[in-house]
Amino acid sequence: MSIVTVQLGQCGNQIGFEVFDALLSDSHSSQGLCSKRENEAYQASCKERFFSEEENGVPIARAVLVDMEPKVINQTLSKAAQSGQWKYGQHACFCQKQGSGNNWAYGYSVHGPRHEESIMSLIRKEVEKCDSFSGFFIIMSMAGGTGSGLGAFVTQNLQDQYPNSLKMNHIIWPYGTGEVIVQNYNSILTLSHLYRSSDALLVHENDAVHKICAKLMNIKQISFSDINQVLAHQLGSVFQPTYSAESSFHYRRNPLGDLMEHLVPHPEFKMLSVRNIPHMSENSLAYSTFTWAGLLKHLRQMLISNAKMEEGIDWHVRPPLSGLPPLGKMSLNKDLHFNTSVANLVILRGKDVQSADVEGFKDPALYTSWLKPVNAFNVWKTQRAFSKYEKSAVLVSNSQFLVKPLDTIVGKAWNMFASKAYIHQYTKFGIEEEDFLDSFTSLEQVVASYCNL
Amino acid sequence: MGRRRQRVDPAAGARAGALPEAIAALSRSLPSGPSPEIFRRAKFDRPEAVTLAQRTSALWQLLFRVLSPLPVGNALASLALEAQAHLVKSALCSQGYPRLALAQLPEDGSQGSRELLLALSWLLARGPVPEQMLAQARVPLGDEMTVCQCEALASPGPPAPHMEAEGPVDVRRVQWLMGKLQFRWRQLVSSQQEQCALLSKIHLYTRGCHSDQSLGHLSVTEAEMLRDPEGGQQLLQTLERENQRLEAVLAWRHTELVFWRWMDTVLGTCAPEVPAAASQPTFLPWVPERGGGELELVVRELQALEEELREAVERRRAAWEAKAGGCGRGPEWSAARRASREAVEKELGALQQCWKQDSGPARPHGPHRLVRREDGAAGERDLRAAEVIRTLRSQEACLEAVLRRLQGQCRQELARLVGALPGLIWIPPPGR
Numbered sequence: 001m002s003i004v005t006v007q008l009g010q011c012g013n014q015i016g017f018e019v020f021d022a023l024l025s026d027s028h029s030s031q032g033l034c035s036k037r038e039n040e041a042y043q044a045s046c047k048e049r050f051f052s053e054e055e056n057g058v059p060i061a062r063a064v065l066v067d068m069e070p071k072v073i074n075q076t077l078s079k080a081a082q083s084g085q086w087k088y089g090q091h092a093c094f095c096q097k098q099g100s101g102n103n104w105a106y107g108y109s110v111h112g113p114r115h116e117e118s119i120m121s122l123i124r125k126e127v128e129k130c131d132s133f134s135g136f137f138i139i140m141s142m143a144g145g146t147g148s149g150l151g152a153f154v155t156q157n158l159q160d161q162y163p164n165s166l167k168m169n170h171i172i173w174p175y176g177t178g179e180v181i182v183q184n185y186n187s188i189l190t191l192s193h194l195y196r197s198s199d200a201l202l203v204h205e206n207d208a209v210h211k212i213c214a215k216l217m218n219i220k221q222i223s224f225s226d227i228n229q230v231l232a233h234q235l236g237s238v239f240q241p242t243y244s245a246e247s248s249f250h251y252r253r254n255p256l257g258d259l260m261e262h263l264v265p266h267p268e269f270k271m272l273s274v275r276n277i278p279h280m281s282e283n284s285l286a287y288s289t290f291t292w293a294g295l296l297k298h299l300r301q302m303l304i305s306n307a308k309m310e311e312g313i314d315w316h317v318r319p320p321l322s323g324l325p326p327l328g329k330m331s332l333n334k335d336l337h338f339n340t341s342v343a344n345l346v347i348l349r350g351k352d353v354q355s356a357d358v359e360g361f362k363d364p365a366l367y368t369s370w371l372k373p374v375n376a377f378n379v380w381k382t383q384r385a386f387s388k389y390e391k392s393a394v395l396v397s398n399s400q401f402l403v404k405p406l407d408t409i410v411g412k413a414w415n416m417f418a419s420k421a422y423i424h425q426y427t428k429f430g431i432e433e434e435d436f437l438d439s440f441t442s443l444e445q446v447v448a449s450y451c452n453l
Numbered sequence: 454m455g456r457r458r459q460r461v462d463p464a465a466g467a468r469a470g471a472l473p474e475a476i477a478a479l480s481r482s483l484p485s486g487p488s489p490e491i492f493r494r495a496k497f498d499r500p501e502a503v504t505l506a507q508r509t510s511a512l513w514q515l516l517f518r519v520l521s522p523l524p525v526g527n528a529l530a531s532l533a534l535e536a537q538a539h540l541v542k543s544a545l546c547s548q549g550y551p552r553l554a555l556a557q558l559p560e561d562g563s564q565g566s567r568e569l570l571l572a573l574s575w576l577l578a579r580g581p582v583p584e585q586m587l588a589q590a591r592v593p594l595g596d597e598m599t600v601c602q603c604e605a606l607a608s609p610g611p612p613a614p615h616m617e618a619e620g621p622v623d624v625r626r627v628q629w630l631m632g633k634l635q636f637r638w639r640q641l642v643s644s645q646q647e648q649c650a651l652l653s654k655i656h657l658y659t660r661g662c663h664s665d666q667s668l669g670h671l672s673v674t675e676a677e678m679l680r681d682p683e684g685g686q687q688l689l690q691t692l693e694r695e696n697q698r699l700e701a702v703l704a705w706r707h708t709e710l711v712f713w714r715w716m717d718t719v720l721g722t723c724a725p726e727v728p729a730a731a732s733q734p735t736f737l738p739w740v741p742e743r744g745g746g747e748l749e750l751v752v753r754e755l756q757a758l759e760e761e762l763r764e765a766v767e768r769r770r771a772a773w774e775a776k777a778g779g780c781g782r783g784p785e786w787s788a789a790r791r792a793s794r795e796a797v798e799k800e801l802g803a804l805q806q807c808w809k810q811d812s813g814p815a816r817p818h819g820p821h822r823l824v825r826r827e828d829g830a831a832g833e834r835d836l837r838a839a840e841v842i843r844t845l846r847s848q849e850a851c852l853e854a855v856l857r858r859l860q861g862q863c864r865q866e867l868a869r870l871v872g873a874l875p876g877l878i879w880i881p882p883p884g885r
């Protein structure tokens with residue numbers, strides 16, 4: 001079933017391009033370590049999901065590009081066309097000539113309603129092209145002006161017009177020391193609105209990805225392009241085709257639906273994060289070998305100790321002994337030690353994948369008390385290797401990973417709000433103080449729910 | 454026992470091979486029907502060791518097939534013989550089967566073939582059993598859908614396993630499960646939309662391919678038949694088997710009088726039964742759908758039956774109250790009672806709703822074939838999609854209103870409960 005991607009703002013469009021590029025180049029890769037027939041099935045499944053066919057055979061991404069200024073969209077369109085492998089649809093983009101000055105309220109209350117008709121009509125055309133439509137993948141940043149405000153508006157509209165379709169928002173968490181003064185306001189407004197209208201919030205933190213680029217990939221001058229490529233690699237390893245069951249031979253038809261059903265059925269727990277292993281530069285890759293046991297052990301410890309990458313993992317963190325009550329409710333004042341999960345999904349790709357042993361993830365101590373591992377943990381295994389990695393594992397986790405960052409942002413935003421700093425920029429466009437208070441309430445509720453796991 | 458009364462046909466009885474012919478037709482017309490030999494021998498309950506057990510279990514299984522409300526191939530079909538026999542007994546009892554001897558038969562299939570034969574005849578006399586079974590197993594050639602909701606209401610599906618909660622259940626787990634259910638539901642809707650889109654494409658692309666002008670285009674089964682000749686062969690064989698059963702049913706209808714006279718003799722060989730202590734319900738003979746005049750007869754009989762049922766229910770309830778009056782008075786007991794009463798009321802309400810809506814323009818029940826037509830011409834028995842959509846939308850609006858009302862009641866109840874606890878602040882979740 002097909003997924004329609006909505007790329008919003010500078011961030012969304014740049015990442016979107018990298019994602020489609022990564023998906024298609026992986027599907028064309030010759031190092032899949034599987035039979036030709038297998039590879040063809042893989043390619044066909046990937047294509048059906050993310051691309052549509054044109055007469056001359058060049059796949060067209062199932063995407064709608066939206067931005068308030070033309071520069072980034074034009075760059076994105078031309079980069080795609082230059083690759084020669086794929087492109088965006090000719091009439092799939094919407095842009096204006098003015099920016100929105102990083103003002104969430106302007107994006108939500110002005111741009112949104114003004115351009116609602118055009119944007120929704122573009123989306124509708126894209127959806128109609130799909131024979132079988134499963135849902136939306138919306139890429140946006142949380143802290144900027146266009147992506148965040150307009151993104152919240154568009155997601156709400158999608159909720160109203162396509163109530164039965166799935167919606168996953170891919171959100172970029174800003175740098176802690178970001179440039180935009182009001183980024184915390186933008187963030188809390190975005191998150192609280194999306195929590196109501198979206199089904200799942202898949203979060204990538206800029207800080208974390210930056211570290212991956214620096215430490216694992218050894219990149220000296222890290223550009224946005226590098227960061228986006230790491231992101232695209234992680235997303236690709238989640239969304240490329242996987243088998244539907246242990247012994248079946250067909251690729252899963254509805255990965256978005258299956259993923260959501262496993263991870264985010266509870267309305268209060270919608271925040272997902274992604275960890276993948278291994279991740280290194282191509283040069284290092286040539287000299288490395290991996291075992292499933294090693295990879296899974298590291299991935300498990302990354303989950304437990306809330307590590308963002310496979311270097312610098314804190315091996316001292318251990319799950320609480322079963323039978324004993326969890327070590328008090330999680331306190332945010334002390335350093336967070338053990339990361340309790342609501343649900344986890346592990347996707348394994350590559351050589352000898354059937355022999356990979358995931359028992360370590362089925363430990364009840366990893367999970368909250370009201371969900372047993374048999375319900376909380378799922379594993380998808382696929383023979384076909386991903387993107388030059390002979391073995392790769394990715395973990396999509398609904399756990400306490402994001403509680404501390406969220407709490408930090410809420411705290412900072414609250415401090416600003418208490419002194420009424422910059423509020424007039426929002427009230428000018430119809431976002432009242434009450435809306436801020438509502439946002440604070442819902443996010444405090446989210447933090448509390450995750451803390452009480 | 455009630456008996457079919459028809460004009461006596463002297464010629465039929467005179468023919469020598471009439472009875473075996475009738476029994477053979479009956480055997481062919483029932484799905485995996487037992488051989489005629491089994492029928493004949495069932496009359497004699499003599500324990501001829503192997504064959505008695507064989508024919509008894511064959512008859513238990515046949516009765517199970519006839520009485521089971523679910524289509525063939527279901528998990529129930531693989532139940533053990535004892536389980537099937539038990540279900541047959543309870544189904545017959547709930548339909549009002551009068552003979553006690555059947556209820557007392559052992560469930561291992563070791564004896565009682567004559568009683569089973571009588572039970573089968575009783576069922577055959579009550580309704581068009583071979584025709585019904587044929588309709589259940591028919592091969593649909595077109596793309597079909599049903600427009601009325603009666604079937605959905607009448608067959609509630611297999612009974613849900615009764616689960617006892619082991620202790621206090623965390624509400625978050627319940628929310629989790631509800632969420633999973635909602636996701637499955639949405640995926641179902643998406644799949645249905647996909648199916649509709651693809652059906653529409655097939656119907657559009659195969660315009661002009663059908664030999665039957667009134668249909669005009671192919672259905673999925675027909676297109677598949679053209680694409681895959683081997684599958685087409687199998688379909689052909691299935692249709693031929695269906696034809697054979699249909700012919701058997703017709704033959705049965707011609708010759709059944711002989712069977713009934715033979716069954717009289719079977720009944721004669723049984724010892725006379727003392728009627729049970731409970732009331733003796735009357736049996737309504739099956740009236741073939743043959744004309745308006747008979748309908749009044751049916752209506753009157755139905756009213757009499759309703760009256761009778763009401764009296765029986767009252768009597769039962771009084772007896773039960775007397776027996777159970779003393780026990781279980783705790784709050785869980787009355788809560789459980791209230792819950793089950795509410796569930797029954799709701800179902801009755803839904804049934805009545807459906808009845809009210811269908812009492813408008815008389816819509817035929819059962820599945821309809823989907824046909825796409827450009828010119829918009831419709832035959833007299835055809836339904837237009839636009840009308841069906843309109844009716845379904847109004848039913849949907851009705852149900853949504855009921856849902857909103859019930860949700861409002863829930864909210865009020867919750868608010869009341871919360872208000873009763875001092876010091877508790879109630880924050881409802883952000884409304885959608």
